[in-house]
Amino acid sequence: MKCIVTGGAGFIGSHLTDRLLEEGHEVTVVDNLSGGQFRFIEHHVTNPEFSFVNEDLARDGLISSAFEGADMVYHLAANPDVRSGVTDTRTPLTQNTIATFNVLESMRAAGVRKIAFTSTSTVYGEAEVIPTPENYGPLMPISLYGASKLACEAMISAYCHTFDMQSWIYRFANIIGSRGTHGVIFDFIGRLRKDPSKLTILGNGRQSKSYLHISDCVDGMLFAVRNSNAPVNIFNIGSDDRFDVTGIARAVASEMGLENVEFEYTGGDRGWKGDVPFMTLSIAKLKALGWKPVHNSEESVRLCVRELLREV
Structure with a gap:
């Protein structure tokens, strides 16, 4: 399977890239290295199944050719710093929401139907039900980061129903x-x-x-893809x-x-x-x-x- 991992030079993305290559998939990492570090994936450069595309997915009007021929997109590219939204109000919009729109448009142009997206527990805001299930609502995030991720979830759901795509949305605990x-x-x-x-x-x-080790996180992500098949599949991934x-x-x-x-x-x-x-x-x-x-x-x-x- 040919997989795209956006943000694949980042913390979670690089571990996911490791696992996908170990399992025999072809992997293209798309990352502008604004938050990721190439050293996290440089050990793959001699692997013929690995390729790297340095591209800013938040660039206005982007339709990326990197998505052509892909079977699956793991979309992890984002600004992960929840606290930054207090002083930098535009970055969550551009690097999370607009980047996700550009990914979906690139997929639509290339005919790619499947996307797995890393969302966040912060979409729940200050939930009154703890532990919080996936069907909790209304979703009222209290951070700009959470709001931007919830907007991404909504767009992905709409694209799935409008353009016959399929998605797996992960609402993460703190991954470490x-x-x-x-x-x-x-x-x-x-x-x-x-x-x-x-x-x-x-x-x-x-x-x-809740805190979850990265090894368990990647296991949960791949397990969800293999074991659920609805048009839009939403899963919390964390600890008990x-x-x-x-x-x-x-x-x-x-x-x-x-x-x-x-x-x-x-x-x-x-x-x-x-x-x-x-x-x-x-x-x-x-x-x-x-x-x-x-x-x-x-x-x-x-x-x-x-x-x-x-x-x-």
């Missing part, structure tokens, strides 16, 4: 692991390397969310539990061999405007098909810390 370049664990490691005696934690430290920020701080300090770290809190019930302080996704729908994560939230966090300590 090797090659991560941002997020709370990455930040904590960097701060503790600068000052091992203290750590500033945004909010009150009781913010509590959650882990709070203070627990993450303790885990990072422990894995770094640090003792007696002083935690300082900025106060409030969340880290920034648009931050959802509590999130656990119901993964019952995907589990009913036979998938379940190998690692829980704390195991995922500790595994991620060990991996990032070898890289950062």
Whole structure:
């Protein structure tokens, strides 16, 4: 199968690219390297089944020729920084929503019918039902990132019904692991390397969310494609539990061999405007098909810390 992986030089995209090539697929990565890093995929350059296209998918009016002849598109290209929307209001629109429109138009022009899209738990906003199932509503995101991803979901659904396409939409918990370049664990490691005696934690430290290791995430993505066949298939992908920020701080300090770290809190019930302080996704729908994560939230966090300590 010929697969396109947009954002394939990024954190999740590079791991997905690894797995698809391991399984014998032909993979073309489309990435402008604004957030991804070529070093994440450069070990594939001698593989005849791999190719790389440096292209900005958010460019106005883009119809990309890279999609011609593809059987499946895994669309991961996006700006993944939820916090950036507080100060940069245009980037979520251009790099998430408009880029997705251009991907769909490129697919339509090339006759490609299948797309898997990485959405986010932030489309649920501050859900009143926890764990939150896929049929929860109304969906009222509180971040520009979540709003842009929800707009992408709506466009994908409309294209599927209008142009006889098929889609798999993944609403992710916090995905963590090797090659991560941002997020709370990455930040904590960097701060503790600068000052091992203290750590500033945004909010009150009781913010509590689900975390999933990248290996489980890729497993869940591919499992969903192989085991569901509706025109639009929507799945939460996460863990059954959650882990709070203070627990993450303790885990990072422990894995770094640090003792007696002083935690300082900025106060409030969340880290920034648009931050959802509590999130656990119901993964019952995907589990009913036979998938379940190998690692829980704390195991995922500790595994991620060990991996990032070898890289950062």
